[in-house]
Amino acid sequence: MTQAPILTGDTIRLRPHRLSDMDAFWAFYQSPRAALMDVPNNKTHLWYGFASEVGSWDLTGMGGWAIETQDGDFAGQVAITHPPHFAETELGWMVFDGFEGRGIAGEATNLALTYARNTLKPVSLVSYIHKDNTRSIALAKRLGARPDPAAIPHDETDVVYRHEVPQ
Numbered sequence: 001m002t003q004a005p006i007l008t009g010d011t012i013r014l015r016p017h018r019l020s021d022m023d024a025f026w027a028f029y030q031s032p033r034a035a036l037m038d039v040p041n042n043k044t045h046l047w048y049g050f051a052s053e054v055g056s057w058d059l060t061g062m063g064g065w066a067i068e069t070q071d072g073d074f075a076g077q078v079a080i081t082h083p084p085h086f087a088e089t090e091l092g093w094m095v096f097d098g099f100e101g102r103g104i105a106g107e108a109t110n111l112a113l114t115y116a117r118n119t120l121k122p123v124s125l126v127s128y129i130h131k132d133n134t135r136s137i138a139l140a141k142r143l144g145a146r147p148d149p150a151a152i153p154h155d156e157t158d159v160v161y162r163h164e165v166p167q
Helices: 021-029 043-060 104-120 134-142
Strands: 012-015 064-069 074-081 090-095 125-130 158-163
Touching: 012 104, 021 043, 021 074, 043 064, 043 074, 064 104, 074 104, 090 104, 104 125, 104 134, 125 134, 134 158
Parallel strands: 090 125
Antiparallel strands: 012 064, 064 074, 074 090, 125 158
């Protein structure tokens, strides 16, 4: 089975998910931090989403990584994915409560973006972000992404930010 490679940064590492990560995902999705996201209706739906993040590595060579701090805390997820219902390959992220404002999302997305550009080399790379998610929009801009109003959004509340991918 192919799994997510381990990527190490200055203060975090990206690692393959573990089954024990599901509890933190469920807690996140029950919190106000998930208000602007597609939230699973129950733990069965959570399992489907979680398993797709893990299994897509085997099926497509990309998927989700757990973001782990130097202390070993599970802080969120960053992913490079292109499921059949997405128009393009996406760089997506979420940071759990208590880990925001520490540069974790920026470091994790930079590691994933570098991996995508150097290893995956997708034809295109976007981030689908809820139009009211100002913190994620600000992060996309810091990563160098630009709004692309011509891109097909994942749903009607999304804006699409395009990341350059050298060809």
